[in-house]
Amino acid sequence: MNEQKGHVIVLPYPAQGHINPMLQFAKRLISKGVKATLATTPYTIKYIDASSVHVEPISDGYDEGGFKFAPSVEAYLESFKSVGSRTLSELILKFRESPCPANCIVYDSLFPWALDVAQKFGIYKAVFLTNSASVCSIYWHIKLGRLNLPLDKEMFPISLPGLPPLHSSDLPSFIARPADHSAYLAAIMEKFEILEHNDWVLCNTFQELESELVKAMDGQWPLLTMGPMIPSAYLDQPTEGDTAYGASFWKPSRDKYLRWLETKAPGSVVFVSFGSMGSTTAKQAEEIARGLKASKKHFLWVLKESESEEKLAREFLSRLGDDGLMVAWCNQVEVLAHKAVGCFVTHCGWNSVLEALSIGVPMVAVPQWSDQPMNAKFIQEWEVGVRAERDSQGILLGKELEKCIREVMDGRKSEDIRKNSFNWSQTAARATGVEGSSDKNISNFINRLMAKNI
Numbered sequence: 001m002n003e004q005k006g007h008v009i010v011l012p013y014p015a016q017g018h019i020n021p022m023l024q025f026a027k028r029l030i031s032k033g034v035k036a037t038l039a040t041t042p043y044t045i046k047y048i049d050a051s052s053v054h055v056e057p058i059s060d061g062y063d064e065g066g067f068k069f070a071p072s073v074e075a076y077l078e079s080f081k082s083v084g085s086r087t088l089s090e091l092i093l094k095f096r097e098s099p100c101p102a103n104c105i106v107y108d109s110l111f112p113w114a115l116d117v118a119q120k121f122g123i124y125k126a127v128f129l130t131n132s133a134s135v136c137s138i139y140w141h142i143k144l145g146r147l148n149l150p151l152d153k154e155m156f157p158i159s160l161p162g163l164p165p166l167h168s169s170d171l172p173s174f175i176a177r178p179a180d181h182s183a184y185l186a187a188i189m190e191k192f193e194i195l196e197h198n199d200w201v202l203c204n205t206f207q208e209l210e211s212e213l214v215k216a217m218d219g220q221w222p223l224l225t226m227g228p229m230i231p232s233a234y235l236d237q238p239t240e241g242d243t244a245y246g247a248s249f250w251k252p253s254r255d256k257y258l259r260w261l262e263t264k265a266p267g268s269v270v271f272v273s274f275g276s277m278g279s280t281t282a283k284q285a286e287e288i289a290r291g292l293k294a295s296k297k298h299f300l301w302v303l304k305e306s307e308s309e310e311k312l313a314r315e316f317l318s319r320l321g322d323d324g325l326m327v328a329w330c331n332q333v334e335v336l337a338h339k340a341v342g343c344f345v346t347h348c349g350w351n352s353v354l355e356a357l358s359i360g361v362p363m364v365a366v367p368q369w370s371d372q373p374m375n376a377k378f379i380q381e382w383e384v385g386v387r388a389e390r391d392s393q394g395i396l397l398g399k400e401l402e403k404c405i406r407e408v409m410d411g412r413k414s415e416d417i418r419k420n421s422f423n424w425s426q427t428a429a430r431a432t433g434v435e436g437s438s439d440k441n442i443s444n445f446i447n448r449l450m451a452k453n454i
């Protein structure tokens, strides 16, 4: 006897920036009465708070530690495809024997093979896009042959439906410089080959944020905007205690930074974090430290680097006294939501951008690669921050960082930037609140899921 009709297996790529929004999505489903299981690799499970979601292992073929044990990106994705397909199938079969069989797979877009698994078992399939809809639409135009790589200099600025005019520096690095990133580009293009075969294309964004684009893509994909997928406490939602994603590959030194933040005046601290994947060279760390010092602001800086890099920046900091604090990891949403934080210097990962936007923190955009340049473009378009320029060697110089921090915190436009940031936080809360655009889309998703008997 089936007690519950809906049971969704959520399958994220095992990286922080992918697990966070997909785990949050699983939690959102659970809060609405749907059973959700997070399926992830055995070495990832220990980093997930099992009280928030039911977790089951599936294998990528590298159970001892994943990607870092694989010889290349291609080899890793290939192994995940073969071993992952088999172990995901076994999981679905196991659930078939339970009172609540799985009737839908929500899979990370880096795993297009999960679509075949869902089709084999005749269950619903939904791809989860962890990038903005705008970024995804560009890949879609490439797939349709409307944009051919490599792009010709003459073509700029590029004009595409629902997007502002784009220069080369605004484009995802995989598109601006395809030869440098062929393995990633191939993996991304593979998912766009099959996008329209899904029952849903779930995108971690909200309709109001990318309204022109959503209109332009209408009817092309079964697109469902359902974000921002951030812990509900920061969206004025009633779900009690949802203040963290519930997954963390690194341990935050929470007491230390919260105690320090408590001693700072509202809006006075610059928070610097470049995400979970990036690395900061010694030279770059020194320039950042220089810029922060020159800005004369308090700062909290996440630097999860090798010992020597960290040592260098720490030495620099030891001369700065109480002005700054460095940590190797923090609960970023909690820090962004702290009243002392007035500016976020970010690498523009999509989760980081959505978090700052939803919490209402102005940004200094320092994009590095992948989709980040395009996210930086939108930070400018939404007028919630400024973009810092790098020098000819790709280094963000201290004086540029200082200038941008001043512009965001004290400059002529700072008041407008703060106002816009606040307004976007309100719009994000409305989108995810009862009967908001994202909330309605999630309800429609659930209604369809529950209607079908397994």
Ligand code: UDP
Pocket (backbone or CB within 6 Å): 016, 017, 018, 020, 273, 274, 275, 276, 277, 278, 302, 328, 329, 330, 331, 332, 333, 348, 349, 350, 351, 352, 353, 355
């Ligand atoms: N994050 C965090 N603590 C840190 C740095 C990052 O909790 O000290 C989280 C952040 O909140 C975000 C994720 O890690 O949800 C990073 O994702 P994003 O897309 O911003 O960047 P990526 O790491 O994928 O480049």
